[in-house]
Amino acid sequence: MIKSPALAPGHFAPLGATFDGEGVNFAVFSEHAKRMTLCLFSPDGKTETHRIDLPERDGDVWHGYVSGVKPGQLYGLRADGPYQPSDGHRFNYNKLLIDPYAKRLTGHATWHDALMGYTVGHADEDLSFDTRDSAKYMPRCVVEDPSFNWGNDTPPNTPISRSVIYEAHVRGLTQLHPDVLNKGGFLALASDVMLDHLVTLGITAIELLPVQAFINDRFLVEKKLTNYWGYQTIGFFAPDPRYLTQNALWEFQHMVARLHSVGIEVLLDVVYNHTGEGNEQGPTLAFRGLDNASYYRLAEDKRCYINDTGTGNTVNMDHPMVLRMVMDSLRYWVEVMHVDGFRFDLCSTLGRTETGFDRNAAFFQALRQDPVLAGVKLIAEPWDIGPGGYQVGAFPPPFSEWNDKYRDSVRKFWRGDDGQVAELADRLTGSAPQFDHSGRPATASVNLITAHDGYTLADVTAYVERHNEMNGEDNRDGHGANYSDNFGVEGPSDDGTINAARAQRRRNMLATLLLSQGTPMILAGDEFGNSQSGNNNAYCQDNAIGWVDWDNADTDLIEFTTKLIAFRKAHPILRQKRFLHARERLIDGIEDLFWWRADGEHMQDDDWNTPELRFLCAEMRTASGTPKYAVREEAILLAFNAGEALDITLPEAPKGKHWVLHLDTSDPERSPAPADGGGIRHCHGARDAP
Template sequence: MHDDGAATVWPGEHQPLGATWSEESTNFAVFAPEATAVDLCLFEEHDGTLVETRHRLTEKTLGIWHGAIPHLPVGQRYGFRADGPWAPGRGRRFNPAKLLLDPYARAISGEVTHHDALHAHVRPNRRDDAETRSQKFHTRDERDSAPYVPRSVVVHDPFDWGDDRSPKVRLTDTVVYELHVKGFTKLHDRVPEHLRGTYAGLATPPVVDYLKDLGITTVELLPVHEIVPERHVARLGLTNYWGYNSIGFFAPHHGYSASGDRGGQVTEFKQMVKALHAAGLEVILDVVYNHTAEGGPDGPTLCFRGLDDYGYYKRVQPDQDPYFDVTGCGNTFDTTFPGALRLILDSLRYWVTEMHVDGFRFDLTPALTRDRTAIDLRGSFLSAVAQDPVLRHVKLIAEPWDASMDGYQVGRFPPPWVEWNDRYRDTVRDFWRTSSGGIRDLAYRLSGSSDLYADDGRSPYASVNFVTAHDGFTMRDLVSYDQKHNEPNGERNTDGANHNRSWNCGVEGETVDPGIVALRHRQAANLMVTLCLSAGVPMITAGDERGRTQLGNNNAYSQDNETSWVDWRPDDAWLDLYDITKTALRLRREHPALRQRHFLEGRPAVPGGPKDLAWIHPDGREMAEQDWYDEGLHTLGMFVSGDPLRAPGPRGERLRDASFLIWFHAPPEHGKVVVPVNDWLQVGEVALSTDPFHPTGEKVEAGDVLRVSGRSMIVLRQL
């Protein structure tokens, strides 16, 4: 049902975009430059029936339609309908029968119900021939989509931030922990049941204490922008659990809220950030601006497509379909379009200034850098972010590839951007399964990937190192499976990567064989300690430190269930892995030598001192040139000097720290390594070890020959 209430509309203002509440009136402003008419639609419940009241917006300024409605309550649900040209092949898909979300909505209420009425065009069926399909695609569907779509919500949240401040952790000190808001606490027995799986649950003391105890500095949340599951996923009875299918760039996803979906999710998110900040933890968001949940041209009309399809979505050729798709999701957001670029920048600033987040990890970042279709790292998006007085001071992490042949840009993003380093992931995985072809590439990865980042003046912390992420095997599965097992996803195990650089230690999947179980624990510990003690920024995937398994599923994007949720029960937890991860992070935190701000150079930091970095052959000598090309060499010693550190302290003073010699031994056979005889390390102790022969606290001296267990590592600290 709907009424026409046009007489109650005041002219309002064209700025700011979105819905701005005051006691007197609520101003609405929406960018739709090619629309010929825009209606504001308000929704109320009357006797169980949802009543829609339409108000024609008569004012248009600089492509923005606007108007104000007096005396609306906070929590008012609304949407827009836009009319205009109907020319689908040229990117004009206006259809007033389709209710549209506000791109600037601060909260969104309700769910999408996949129905053919969501589409602006008549949706073909599988039996239609090509001519019929084309005819339907060019025919406007006149059915009302309102019964099947969510509503935008008017929000007014005068939140008391008190003395909240960003912890502003330096990148050299940063330890990132990638987690899913719902999955991290859904099974947590110490979180109140009604808060499990929510923003509020993430802010409870048991969770915060766990993160602090482990040694995390920065929580990276998988996407929390409002999420819509894809039609084919919903048809399988599944959902887009990871959340990489955004529709509301300003709205915290209501599904993670314990406070309802009428604006309470905004307050709850702020309370979460405030609590994490109070504990000294940063909050960064994994954001998906490269595409939207509307998919390809044949997808639903939920928001952007109905307001300015041609402007928001990039095309192969100007003014005509098909879409240019380098995301694998049907569309690519066009950051060369001023309206789209402004939307992204406004959204980013909103999350920093209003929601107090500390930075962002950008999904498929090269897709955002494209000028027309070619990547331009000096183009509009990166330039706009670099000069923005708010955004240039927060953490900016690029996923430096997209879903295209030319999208791989690892090592090429300009400062202040840092990058996910998949070459680190691949090299470390290969080394510990003795498939690396030697240790040459490993040395680059352990010392900060200077081959990728030093040539443009960046530092080791430009590399965000990871061994696992949400996408792929968990750490436990990495050492338990040779093959993916994605059958629960409903795609006949055809989805997900086929080459995982994993090794099951001799048996596929779970086993009670004590020898294999022990080997898996040791291999996981080797991978985790390597990650924690490498130069760069370590990123740990939530639950990896306690042996979380997805039972071999390496693409659990649709598994909103125990497959993906962190299991907090102690009976199957790898608590030995937790302990060694905690110890490795403590060593990193306490010793600046293990988290260098600058690339080490293999020469003394001060005249007469030891080399700042040296690579040691298992024979006890420094690596010679020919050693780097020995493809059968899988044992390496890394000496890092703390006497003094090359990087000065905060006031320019020379800092002195312990020196470390770290042995990496990947072969399955026991071996021997010689502690070098020189001035670097005369007497030391085992500070951390995955080798049962060498417990923590064991004393060593220069010249000692150490027997090392197969597939193990030993961290020696100078005394």
């Protein structure tokens, strides 16, 4: 702890706390503050030892250099300025604030009314002013030197066309694994047993639910629940403390290096559309107290917030310094922490301007021209609840997008809904109606049948009603339209026939996912039948409901999923960048996609319009535009039967070739063998037991 800090003007860049070997430069943005104070704390964080007004202001950046400060120093900020909510200003010098650029936090805020800038219960509500010091209830920022010995770490740079994404929660994936140490944290994910599972399965990228520092919502804490998923970010540079089992920044870097060493990329689910401070009745933790009118999009009545996110506030990406913070954050995670890409939560919000969603909004332009970020994987969640918020297919290259149309179509088809064959055909071939424009590849569609938000795959085949009672919202939360099927029994069953049919349905859907054009994404645990007991909104369930159950893993399903992924990797036809089309191409005049009926004849218009049709058969060849000597040498025939068992007449194989049956979901252990006799007898339907 320093006794008498020596203060110098310092520099306005970089923002945040930067250690240079002899001291720390502190720089903070605030356009409307009148004073910015640095607060230093004792090593145990209990005593505020110094308050230092930052001596210089360049433009809207306040800065100062403090000699003798070293990594490990605990600090926070206080901002002085007008408290005029009707004008959008909510400065309150009594509130200790998190540095938006802090690289580590000591913990999480402890809920208390002192965290509010206003007096809770006052007649004027948030127009009142609370004078209590909030420091006792706030985490401390930590000065960090993020340097790390990366050795020979090399990003895998897996082409998106070869990617198989695995969406996982750091704690949920590792907490119940019997052979993992440091359970629930980054080090657990870096363990040999976790790497072995992912490598054996064939995963190329792990997409982590939010790991940037977030808060536990007060209403959840009061119900003895927690913000398990993490979609309430409060620090865009700091890993959340709950995943640092050694309280050290290197834990995250070590995890990335370990995953890279086995060829697996790390993608982060990031939440830049809103923060955890909520609406005008929320706490003053960071951005609100530093410069509310700059960091947030305010309504016409500046006391209130535009709420396109459904969380109470919306980050103001139109402000250049706020946009800079987001860009700095993304570059930090790539350059310093070595991550390989991002999935943007509610990405439509990031592209919304005063006139609505704009695929050329400032954020998208900044990403596309940035020399660091333009080369990493960028995935959009292409919707929010704001006006015109549903934008599937509308994002600019090089974005890929979560495709909920794919999810719903696959579920409906295998459930046996009428009129789904034509829809599935679109999804199977990369969702061209949505993505085949602006030079976008078929891989722009991130195909999923499940994700963290909704049922697991096992629950899609076991429940028709959500069972979210443990969330404390009287089962009103979560998706209402799940397009699921319970085969006549809600939840677990002792009926062997039902369980066999459910297992076949899971294999059917996994096979559809991994045989489709586009980029497949698997939810962690789906490869072995993990269940959440019918809870389709486990955002607050940091317990056995939300954790992956390794003890009851279906090893047969793991083997089949591994087989599917290996087959996809071995056959480039299944992962083409160019869209397939069942018509002559201008490039070479050769078709690359054929649709067949079960009798071996081409599909006709009337066939596509038959509501009761439950059979789809596609013959795929290499898309036009590649060298001819590599184009027509092979084909893949995919047959999907969601109806009664039937016989299939195979179309004529390419010249000089013969059909080989490689995968059969009704016989998952079957070895490849020639399809003799020009057909397949008794092709099992969706409800048939294997």
